[in-house]
Amino acid sequence: MDSVFKALSDPHRRKILTLLKKRDLSVTEIQKHFPFTGATLSHHLDTLKRANLVITERRGQFIFYSLNTSVFEDVLQSFYSLFSR
Numbered sequence: 001m002d003s004v005f006k007a008l009s010d011p012h013r014r015k016i017l018t019l020l021k022k023r024d025l026s027v028t029e030i031q032k033h034f035p036f037t038g039a040t041l042s043h044h045l046d047t048l049k050r051a052n053l054v055i056t057e058r059r060g061q062f063i064f065y066s067l068n069t070s071v072f073e074d075v076l077q078s079f080y081s082l083f084s085r
Helices: 002-008 011-022 027-031 038-050 069-083
Strands: 054-059 062-067
Touching (some): 002 038, 011 038, 011 054, 027 038, 027 062
16 A cells, blocks of 8 residues: 555646546657656656556557556545544
8 A cells, every 4th residue: 555655645646647537548648748758757657557556558559548446445445444443
């Protein structure tokens, strides 16, 4: 769960997740929303992927990213268990 919190601690990664909430996006489509380099975006996407917050799928020559909603459900369940009596 630490990797999830690390991934969520960055505002750019949270913005990526917000974009993916609407629909699956390719790296090129995600890149249009940020001023930084492709290498920086790749780092952010890798962090999200290692935390299992996103899922990748190859479609032709493009890789598309989508939200892995089951991880969010697991985190919420962990919080509930941690703070419930």
